[in-house]
Amino acid sequence: MSTTPALPDVVYFNLGRVWTMALNTLIEMTRQKVFYFMIVFALLMIGAASFFSIFSFGEEAQYITQLKFIKDTGLGAISVFGAIIAVVATAQLLPAELENRTIYTILAKPVHRLEFLLGKFVGVALLLAISVTLMGSLFLGVVFIKDQNLSAATYHETIEAAEGAVAGSPDMKPETKQKVLAEARTRAEQGAAEIHKTAGYQDIVKAMTTTLFKLWLVAAMTLMLSSFATSMVFTVVMSAMLYFSGHLVPVAQKFYATSKAPLGQLMAGVVNWFLPNLAAFDVADDLFAGDPLPWLKVLKILSYGLFYLLVTLTLAHLIFREREI
Amino acid sequence: MTPAIEIKGLTKRYRTGLRRETVLALDHLDLRVEPGEVYGLLGPNGSGKSTTLKLALGLIRATAGEAKIFGKPCASVVSRLHVGFLPENPYFYRFLTGAETLMFYGRLCGMSGAPLSKRVDELLQLVGLTNAASRPLAGYSKGMLQRIGLAQAMVHDPQLLLLDEPTAGVDPIGSKEIRDLIIRLRAMGKTVLLCSHLLTQVQDVCDRICILNQGRKVREGRVDDLLRDQKRLCITVESLPEAARAQIAEWVEDWGASVVSIENPQTTLESLFLDAVKAQQPPTPPNKP
Numbered sequence: 001m002s003t004t005p006a007l008p009d010v011v012y013f014n015l016g017r018v019w020t021m022a023l024n025t026l027i028e029m030t031r032q033k034v035f036y037f038m039i040v041f042a043l044l045m046i047g048a049a050s051f052f053s054i055f056s057f058g059e060e061a062q063y064i065t066q067l068k069f070i071k072d073t074g075l076g077a078i079s080v081f082g083a084i085i086a087v088v089a090t091a092q093l094l095p096a097e098l099e100n101r102t103i104y105t106i107l108a109k110p111v112h113r114l115e116f117l118l119g120k121f122v123g124v125a126l127l128l129a130i131s132v133t134l135m136g137s138l139f140l141g142v143v144f145i146k147d148q149n150l151s152a153a154t155y156h157e158t159i160e161a162a163e164g165a166v167a168g169s170p171d172m173k174p175e176t177k178q179k180v181l182a183e184a185r186t187r188a189e190q191g192a193a194e195i196h197k198t199a200g201y202q203d204i205v206k207a208m209t210t211t212l213f214k215l216w217l218v219a220a221m222t223l224m225l226s227s228f229a230t231s232m233v234f235t236v237v238m239s240a241m242l243y244f245s246g247h248l249v250p251v252a253q254k255f256y257a258t259s260k261a262p263l264g265q266l267m268a269g270v271v272n273w274f275l276p277n278l279a280a281f282d283v284a285d286d287l288f289a290g291d292p293l294p295w296l297k298v299l300k301i302l303s304y305g306l307f308y309l310l311v312t313l314t315l316a317h318l319i320f321r322e323r324e325i
Numbered sequence: 326m327t328p329a330i331e332i333k334g335l336t337k338r339y340r341t342g343l344r345r346e347t348v349l350a351l352d353h354l355d356l357r358v359e360p361g362e363v364y365g366l367l368g369p370n371g372s373g374k375s376t377t378l379k380l381a382l383g384l385i386r387a388t389a390g391e392a393k394i395f396g397k398p399c400a401s402v403v404s405r406l407h408v409g410f411l412p413e414n415p416y417f418y419r420f421l422t423g424a425e426t427l428m429f430y431g432r433l434c435g436m437s438g439a440p441l442s443k444r445v446d447e448l449l450q451l452v453g454l455t456n457a458a459s460r461p462l463a464g465y466s467k468g469m470l471q472r473i474g475l476a477q478a479m480v481h482d483p484q485l486l487l488l489d490e491p492t493a494g495v496d497p498i499g500s501k502e503i504r505d506l507i508i509r510l511r512a513m514g515k516t517v518l519l520c521s522h523l524l525t526q527v528q529d530v531c532d533r534i535c536i537l538n539q540g541r542k543v544r545e546g547r548v549d550d551l552l553r554d555q556k557r558l559c560i561t562v563e564s565l566p567e568a569a570r571a572q573i574a575e576w577v578e579d580w581g582a583s584v585v586s587i588e589n590p591q592t593t594l595e596s597l598f599l600d601a602v603k604a605q606q607p608p609t610p611p612n613k614p
Contacts, residue, residue, distance in 0.1 A: 004327045004360050005484050007395055011402040020432040024418065031420035031461075100416040105477060108382045108410035108487075109433045110402050324385040 011110050021106075021119020026126045029089055034127065041081055041135050045142045048073040063150040067198045068288055070146055074139040075207050075284040078132060082215040083243060085131055086124070090222035091235040093120050103325055117320050121223055121313060128215045136208045140201065147199040151192035158188035200287065206298045207283045213305035214281035218243055220309050224316035228323065245271060246278030253277075276308040327396040329485050329516040330364075330381060332356040334390035337376050337540075350376040352540040353390065358533075360484070363507060363517045365531035365548075367524070372537040374520045375413070378487055381518075382410060394485065409478030413489040413520075415470060419463040423454050423473050426462060427480055434481035448476040453502070467494035475503065485516045492523060498603075504530055528552070561590060 048070055097103035106116060162184030166177045222239040229235045249271060256268035280301055283293055337351040351373040358364045366374050379385045381392050383399045397404035417426055427445040431437075436444065449455045452472040462470065471494060478486055488507075492500040500523075507517055507530045521527050527534060528548055536544040544551065574584045 004329070004395055005407045007397055007403055007406055009403065011406065014435075016435070017433055020429065024421075024429050027425075028418050028420055100418070101412045101414070102417055104379075104382070104384065104412045105410060105415065105417070105430070105474070106433065107384060108405060108408060109430065109481075110405045110435075111433055112402055325379070 011112070013112055013115060017111055017115045018119045018122060021111075021116060022122035022126060025093065025120050025123025029123070029127050034085065034089060035131070035134070037081055037085065037131075038134055038138075041077060042138055044077055045074060045138060048077075049142050049146055063154055063195055064198045067143070067146060067150060067195060071143060071198075071200075071204065072284055072288050074142065075204070075211070075287070078135045078139065078208065079211050079214070079282065079284075081135065082128060082132055082211060083218055086128055086215045086219040087222050087236060087239045087243065089127060090124050090219045091226055091232050091239060093124070093223070094226045095232045095235075098325070107325065113321050114317050117223070117227070117317055118313070121220060121316075124219045124223070125216050128219060129212060132208055132212045132215065136204070140204060143199050143201070143204065147195060151195040154191040154195060155188040158184055158191055203283075203287050203293050206293050206295070207287060210281045210283055210298060210301045210305075213302055213309075214278055217276060217278070217281075217305055217309050217312065218246075220312040220316065224312050224319065227316045227320040242275065243278065246275050247282075248279075249275055249277035250279050276304070280304060326360060328357050328393075329360045329362070329395060330356065330358040330518060331393045331396075332377070332381070332390070333392075335377070335380060335387055335392055336389040337373075337380060337385065338388045349540055351380070351387075354537075354540070354542055356535060356542070356545075358516060358518055360516050361511065361514050362532045363511050363519060363530050365527040365534035366518060366520045366537065367522075367527060367534055368537035371539075373540040374537060375489065376540075377537075378410075378489055378518075378520065381487065382408070407484040409481070409483040409486045411471075411474045411478045411486070411488045411491055414467075414493060415474040417462050417470065417473065417477075420461055422459050422461055423449060423465070424458040426473055427476055430477040431480045436481060444480060444482075448479060451479075451506070452476045468496055468499045471495050471503075472499070475506070483515075485518070486510065487518045489520045490522065491519070492521070492526060500526070557585065 094103075097106075103116075107113065159181075162181055166172060166180055172180075218239070221242050222235060225238050225242075226232075226235040229238070252268040252271035256265060256272050259265050259268060283298075283301070286293055332354055335351055335354040335356075336349075339348045339350055340346070341348055354373070354377065356377075366377065368374050376385070380387055381394060381399050382405065383401070386400070392399040394404040394408060418429075421429065424445055427448055428441060431441045431444060446455075449458050452475055454469060454472055454476070457465065457469060462473065465473065471491065475488070475491060478488070491507075492503050495503060504526055507519065510517055511530075511532075517530075519527065519531060531548055533545070533547050534551065535542055570587055574587070577584050
């Protein structure tokens with residue numbers, strides 16, 4: 001006997017369906033062996049750790065400079081690798097859905113388009129969070145080992161130098177000898193402490209957090225582009241352009257403030273008002289310069305990222321809602 | 326009773342190319358599918374079948390007219406609560422296994438836990454993929470993908486199934502199984518809208534059909550009514566001696582009628598194929614591509 005089902009008036013937005021979509025997206029990308037990039041990252045980090053130990057820089061204590069360069073390379077690599085994953089992984093999401101016709105079977109179920117789109121984004125966001133955590137852990141491990149080795153080396157070198165000086169001066173009074181050695185110990189401890197400080201594990205975690213927010217924003221921008229694009233190449237090229245333009249926002253701001261040419265002002269204004277300042281998320285330069293990075297500043301950066309993230313995802317939703325599939 | 330599908334004056338124009346020229350894909354289509362019916366949508370390529378399905382699923386918007394499923398507008402998510410859809414040539418997520426695929430679609434329909442696992446096992450058995458349940462879909466044959474596609478369409482036990490070429494790429498044995506499944510679904514009171522190029526199949530399973538051409542409905546009605554030739558009569562007899570044939574012909578002419586043909590009835594190629602293959606093979610379908 002045939003039946004006509006009793007249907008409710010409305011199907012509400014459901015986070016469970018978003019989560020189902022997100023996990024499915026993550027599983028799909030994981031099984032496509034996206035994490036193979038970790039091998040390249042690991043090799044890069046090991047290479048950087050050994051490369052920067054073979055030469056010294058200027059007047060600054062050699063070991064501190066080494067550590068700074070390793071940190072700068074690591075944070076830069078996390079940012080670049082992450083951006084590549086954010087753009088490429090996100091750009092292929094919707095084209096793959098259309099090509100495989102899976103989007104038809106999903107949207108033929110009681111699923112809101114917003115749930116579908118958010119699910120895709122959350123899936124990529126999880127992938128990026130896992131990637132940054134994996135790269136960050138590896139990076140922290142390299143910095144920790146380097147920190148231990150360099151601080152031990154500094155300590156021993158300072159002590160040995162003092163002991164050598166004392167041994168080379170047979171007519172030095174015993175009290176003076178003891179004083180020199182005690183001073184050397186203090187200097188050695190200070191040197192080791194300085195290296196520990198340069199390692200700055202908390203700052204690394206802060207820098208990785210702001211980087212992750214930047215990557216989420218890049219992924220959201222890519223998703224927004226692919227919500228109306230008909231080709232993956234277009235999405236990748238446009239996302240890359242947005243990525244680089246986003247990093248040029250401070251330059252545009254400067255130009256906007258100083259330029260008198262109308263066209264230049266207009267262009268700089270467009271970049272300034274419509275693009276998020278992606279350079280604001282890059283705190284590695286501040287760390288390299290030795291500037292402090294208080295949590296308040298980090299929170300400001302994260303709030304800025306969150307605002308643009310919501311704006312970008314809303315735009316993506318408004319476009320995708322109207323798209324004919 | 327509320328119709329399963331009700332389409333009134335549905336029109337769809339696409340704009341294509343840089344010049345934005347319009348293509349009329351569907352032209353004022355009226356259609357009504359009653360609950361419990363198996364309804365066939367026929368037509369050559371580009372006749373508007375897929376456009377009708379996409380409109381019914383809210384994947385595209387109509388230029389004019391309206392479409393409702395169980396009384397709810399097709400643009401609303403609520404209209405899809407009791408709909409299962411199998412697209413033409415589905416591929417699905419290549420890296421998910423058969424069981425994972427069904428679990429995923431089940432969760433999207435609000436199912437979870439033991440009831441979902443039980444339903445997945447039932448469906449895998451129903452479509453003959455139990456042995457391939459833990460294999461990624463990347464290794465499935467076209468016929469197996471079609472079967473997993475049918476299973477995902479049925480995962481939430483919907484009242485209405487929209488099947489676009491459900492037997493495309495399936496061998497005759499699998500094709501017959503899908504046909505039997507549709508007949509079973511009708512017995513269970515489900516409504517099925519079937520798009521197919523295989524006219525024999527449509528003839529076998531559909532209660533009513535609609536033939537579309539260039540976006541317009543050119544024929545609609547019960548299959549029996551449409552196929553019946555009211556002017557001709559066919560009598561099938563067994564063991565009739567050769568001499569009797571001439572007498573019958575004379576007798577028919579005495580009544581002012583004429584004999585058009587006297588011949589032995591033929592079986593269908595499908596029946597011949599199935600009989601021949603089944604004589605050689607075990608009856609269960611193979612799971613390997």
